[in-house]
Amino acid sequence: xxxxxxAPGISGVxxxxxxxxxxxxxxxxxxPDAADRGAAVTEFVLVLVLLLTLLFAVLQLAAVLYIKSMAxxxxxxxxxxxxxxxxxxxAGPARANELLRxxxxxxxxxxxxxxxGASVDRASxxxxxxxxxxxxxxxxxxxxxxxxxxxxxxxxxxESP
Numbered sequence: 001x002x003x004x005x006x007a008p009g010i011s012g013v014x015x016x017x018x019x020x021x022x023x024x025x026x027x028x029x030x031x032p033d034a035a036d037r038g039a040a041v042t043e044f045v046l047v048l049v050l051l052l053t054l055l056f057a058v059l060q061l062a063a064v065l066y067i068k069s070m071a072x073x074x075x076x077x078x079x080x081x082x083x084x085x086x087x088x089x090x091a092g093p094a095r096a097n098e099l100l101r102x103x104x105x106x107x108x109x110x111x112x113x114x115x116x117g118a119s120v121d122r123a124s125x126x127x128x129x130x131x132x133x134x135x136x137x138x139x140x141x142x143x144x145x146x147x148x149x150x151x152x153x154x155x156x157x158x159e160s161p
Contacts, residue, residue, distance in 0.1 A: 056141045063140050064148050067104055071112060071133045074099040075154035078114060083129035085159035089118035092131045100133065111135045112150055118158065127158035 074096040082092020096114035103109075112135035119130045131154050136147040 060139060060141055064137075067108065067112075067137060068150055068152065070103040071100060071150050072152045072154070074103065075114060075131045075133045075152050076156075078131040079116070079129045079154040079156040082116070082118075082131065083156035083158045085161045089129055089158075092116055092129050096131050096133060108137055111137050119155075121155075121157075127160075128155045129158050130155045 077099055078092040078094075078096025081087060081095040082089050093114045093116045096116075097109070100109040100112055100114065104112075112133055114131055114133040116129070116131035119128050120126070121128050132152070134149075134151040136149050139146040139148060
């Protein structure tokens with residue numbers, strides 16, 4: 001009967017590596033350096049500031065796009081309303097202002113004004129109703145009060161009576 005060699009198998013090697021890693025080689029390896037204390041908190045604060053800035057930028061963009069969309073929809077609806085045969089052409093901008101007040105609130109809509117009236121299309125010569133909404137709104141998260149310009153225009157063919 002031959003004797004087996006004492007070479008460790010794969011599991012023996014893994015056990016030996018695990019044993020070696022579980023204990024620090026020296027005292028300095030066991031405890032963090034005094035200069036590294038508080039580094040995790042500092043890094044967390046720096047990353048948190050960047051993430052919050054990014055979050056507020058995305059929220060500001062969403063708010064501006066929402067207000068622009070509501071202004072465009074109000075101008076289009078005001079132009080269609082003013083183009084109706086039984087309505088005065090001056091009723092279109094008033095309707096658009098009313099819709100803006102409902103959609104974005106009284107404070108924001110006071111900075112946006114809609115104007116317009118009856119006009120003639122240059123290319124076709126047809127009577128149209130045009131409504132333009134424009135103004136500047138305050139930035140939501142910038143304390144200095146940066147302004148964003150909103151400008152939109154809509155036209156509709158006027159119905160004949």
